[in-house]
Amino acid sequence: MSESKNESKGPAGLIAALDQASKPNYLGDPEVVGNLLRKYRDAAVESRKSKMDPEERIACDHGYALAMADIFLGKVPAFAPMIPWNSPGQIDRWIANELHRPEFDGQTPEQTVANAMACYLNDFFDLAKFFIHSPKPDDWVNTEMEKIDTRYVHLLLGIPNKEKKPEPTDDELCEDDDEP
Numbered sequence: 424m425s426e427s428k429n430e431s432k433g434p435a436g437l438i439a440a441l442d443q444a445s446k447p448n449y450l451g452d453p454e455v456v457g458n459l460l461r462k463y464r465d466a467a468v469e470s471r472k473s474k475m476d477p478e479e480r481i482a483c484d485h486g487y488a489l490a491m492a493d494i495f496l497g498k499v500p501a502f503a504p505m506i507p508w509n510s511p512g513q514i515d516r517w518i519a520n521e522l523h524r525p526e527f528d529g530q531t532p533e534q535t536v537a538n539a540m541a542c543y544l545n546d547f548f549d550l551a552k553f554f555i556h557s558p559k560p561d562d563w564v565n566t567e568m569e570k571i572d573t574r575y576v577h578l579l580l581g582i583p584n585k586e587k588k589p590e591p592t593d594d595e596l597c598e599d600d601d602e603p
Contacts, residue, residue, distance in 0.1 A: 450505055460572060461577065496515070
């Protein structure tokens, strides 16, 4: 028995997803997302090496963060988005929920994603400051850097943070109240 033309192609959604995933710079590829984060971090490090004054450097970091937001919100044609993930109302809501930052509430999707980029930089620079004041070996620092990178790659891909403590359920909260 012969298959109809539609049956041989499979579900349209799957075909569309595979087509999107095969494009260069696909935002569902952890390697692409990781490379974007590292380039963003490297640009911020370079701006700190320059003679830029602090206000100018902050403006530069913010500009880079907004450019990253445009990429992760699917607005830059050179990067193939995960549809519908990389769109306003999807990735930004996830980020706000996962990072639990009160300052993210009520912001635009662009500002929410840009703030996540700023958090990434802050985590990186906090690690650098700690390393300067603590005699830790290079392999420890590299491992910690990889943890930060992995956490934010997962955040941008919609993968839950395994280290995040789950919110207690109502039953668990009631059990805690019963204890002396």
